[in-house]
Amino acid sequence: MADIVYCEWLKLKRSKIIFIGVLGSFIVPLLVITKNLTNDLSLYGIYEDSIMFIMLLFGPLVLAVVATYLVSREYTEKTLKTIFVVPIERRSFLLGKFITLFILVLLFMALSWFDIVLLAVLCSLFMEVSQLSLLSAIYIFIQMTKGGILLFTTLTPFVYLSLRAKGTLAPFIIIAAVSLLNVVFSGSQIAGFYPWTAAYLLLTNRLEQSGCPTFTGISILLFVCLSGIYVSMRRFQKEDIV
Numbered sequence: 375m376a377d378i379v380y381c382e383w384l385k386l387k388r389s390k391i392i393f394i395g396v397l398g399s400f401i402v403p404l405l406v407i408t409k410n411l412t413n414d415l416s417l418y419g420i421y422e423d424s425i426m427f428i429m430l431l432f433g434p435l436v437l438a439v440v441a442t443y444l445v446s447r448e449y450t451e452k453t454l455k456t457i458f459v460v461p462i463e464r465r466s467f468l469l470g471k472f473i474t475l476f477i478l479v480l481l482f483m484a485l486s487w488f489d490i491v492l493l494a495v496l497c498s499l500f501m502e503v504s505q506l507s508l509l510s511a512i513y514i515f516i517q518m519t520k521g522g523i524l525l526f527t528t529l530t531p532f533v534y535l536s537l538r539a540k541g542t543l544a545p546f547i548i549i550a551a552v553s554l555l556n557v558v559f560s561g562s563q564i565a566g567f568y569p570w571t572a573a574y575l576l577l578t579n580r581l582e583q584s585g586c587p588t589f590t591g592i593s594i595l596l597f598v599c600l601s602g603i604y605v606s607m608r609r610f611q612k613e614d615i616v
Contacts, residue, residue, distance in 0.1 A: 379477075382471065385447075395436060395481070395485075399485035400489050402489075403486065407497060414502070415501065415502070416506075417503060417514070425521060425574075429525065430553075434556060438532045438549040441475050441536070442545040442546065442549070444533070445533055446540070464610050469607075472603060472606075475526070479522045479525055480523075483525070484518070487511075487514060526599070528570050528599070530598070530601075530602025531602040532602075534602055538609065555568065555570070556570050559571050563584065566581050566586025569594055569595055572586065573595060576595070
């Protein structure tokens with residue numbers, strides 16, 4: 375399994391998808407600070423605004439594109455035939471992609487955390503930034519790690535869509551629709567039952583305020599994650615690779 379994940383990283387190094395992920399992690403904190411420069415800045419304030427955009431808009435957009443790319447490139451570059459010359463189980467091969475995606479999601483969140491702290495420190499050189507401390511930074515890092523795990527649970531269906539479509543166009547359209555619905559549902563009564571907004575509400579302890587019990591929200595996210603993995607595995611096992 376470690377060899378499969380390592381090979382995935384080697385393939386990613388030759389692509390621009392890592393650059394897209396890094397750029398995406400920088401955009402949100404920078405926009406949040408730019409927007410709030412005229413107000414009193416605080417580390418928690420920057421984090422709260424950033425995590426909202428990351429969990430509801432930029433995170434699903436960027437990371438779903440990454441999830442789609444991990445699978446669709448095997449079809450667009452016609453590398454599956456070459457890969458399965460080596461005796462690799464299909465299940466192990468696809469599981470390696472899920473593990474790679476999980477690592478990429480956590481790295482994306484870690485980079486976003488670093489950007490938030492770095493920009494807060496730079497701003498503190500010119501103006502007062504409250505709540506800027508090591509303990510605050512550690513707490514935010516833990517929260518963003520949790521956010522990464524929650525985000526991952528909502529991404530597995532996009533792997534299945536990529537396997538089904540064998541390309542990027544259809545998954546990209548659905549990714550855009552999901553992100554748009556995040557914005558539409560974020561303040562509605564069904565937000566807690568919609569997986570992609572439920573992840574954000576669960577992270578910020580607002581799930582029950584939306585009318586969705588915590589257990590129900592967690593169950594929905596687990597169902598989406600596990601069913602995405604299951605149907606992807608099932609689909610890939612039946613894939614005709616000639």
